Amino acid sequence: MPHYAIHCIDKPHAGDLRAETRAAHLDHVRALGDKVLCGGPLLDEGGTPIGSLLIIDFPGRKDAIEFAATDPYARAGLFASVAVTAWRYVMPERG
Numbered sequence: 001m002p003h004y005a006i007h008c009i010d011k012p013h014a015g016d017l018r019a020e021t022r023a024a025h026l027d028h029v030r031a032l033g034d035k036v037l038c039g040g041p042l043l044d045e046g047g048t049p050i051g052s053l054l055i056i057d058f059p060g061r062k063d064a065i066e067f068a069a070t071d072p073y074a075r076a077g078l079f080a081s082v083a084v085t086a087w088r089y090v091m092p093e094r095g
Helices: 015-030 061-070
Strands: 003-010 036-043 049-057 079-087
Touching (some): 015 049, 061 079
Antiparallel strands (some): 003 049, 003 079
16 A cells, blocks of 8 residues: 655644644544554644644545545644645665
8 A cells, every 4th residue: 555645734823723623633543543654743943833744554645635634633724735645665674
């Protein structure tokens, strides 16, 4: 199954909205189980979340886009932008 990177940037001054919807967002991601390669917030220089990055296995790009669109963060209007891009694992090498 291919990997897809979901790269999201928050709207300015959306920290409260992010905090209010965080638990639902995490439940949404955790529901995928071991399909999630990695994920976490993007941070500004001060360590404040300004977006999200997820790398997840999906059968195809359409599935990744649908997942991103149904994320509680996205449904709440948190994001200024969302990019879904195919991604290939290279490093570190797996043995």
